[in-house]
Amino acid sequence: MEKLKAVDFFLLDLDGTIYLADRLIDGAADFLKCLQEQDKKVFFLTNNSSKNRFNYRDKLQGMGIQVKAEQIFTSGEATAIYLQEKCPGAKLFLLGTPLLAEEFRQAGFELIDQGEPDFVVLGFDTTLTYDKLWQACDYIRAGTAYIATHPDLNCPLGNGRYMPDAGAMIKFIEASTGRAPLVIGKPNPGMLFSLSKKFDIDKSRTAIVGDRLYTDIQLGEEAGLITILVLSGETTAEQYAASSLKASYVFSSVQELARVIG
Secondary structure (H helix, E strand, O other): OHHHHOOOEEEEOOEOOOEEOOEEOOOHHHHHHHHHHOOOEEEEEEOOOOOOHHHHHHHHHHOOOOOOHHHEEEHHHHHHHHHHHHOOOOEEEEEOOHHHHHHHHHOOOEEOOOOOOOEEEEOOOOOOOHHHHHHHHHHHHOOOEEEEOOOOOEEEEEOOEEEEOHHHHHHHHHHHHOOOOEEOOOOOHHHHHHHHHHOOOOHHHEEEEEOOHHHHHHHHHHHOOEEEEEOOOOOOHHHHHHOOOOOOEEEOOHHHHHHHHO
């Protein structure tokens, strides 16, 4: 456990790790306070692209967690950065919330509802309609470049409830078109690369903490980070035991992690 105490940078997931829906996970506030008191550098790395970093800042502050917007990095922002480098000013057909749409507009992209887009971009679209899915499938089937912000199948809400996430939408589109997207968010190391361009992060002294094996832990493993799985969100103890992907450490929640590093 001494290796954990030597970590300088903590990359923290949000949904299922710090909170469930609108409720902080027990001990999360104390865990974050512990990191602050030890002068650890904290970044929140979330795949949830339904909101932007300012909304997440406001949500966390509403829960009593003081955080700056600059500490929050979403898969939506990572996707915008990728597309700015790939094709600045491109025309996008977006399956996403109004907040995600605004993120892309501010990054200089043109969002279109008809005509010929350069890319179809799929986010966590809680405003999704059948017509939008149908139109996206038509574009993708015709060969339009196709990108997804993240692959999460479900967003945990607590009490055994889950909300279908972008990964479920990916499966729907793939069943119809036979095509899978380029995924930008976790576990794609590109999300960490984009974050590293904004902040000076030493990967050898960095830990990623999250509740999903196939995003958080896989990203950490591929990037050479210390990986910490918490069983407070999507992954259960039974699922972890059956998985070939293993974390450096496993805790019931960040509350238990705080006791170790405190």
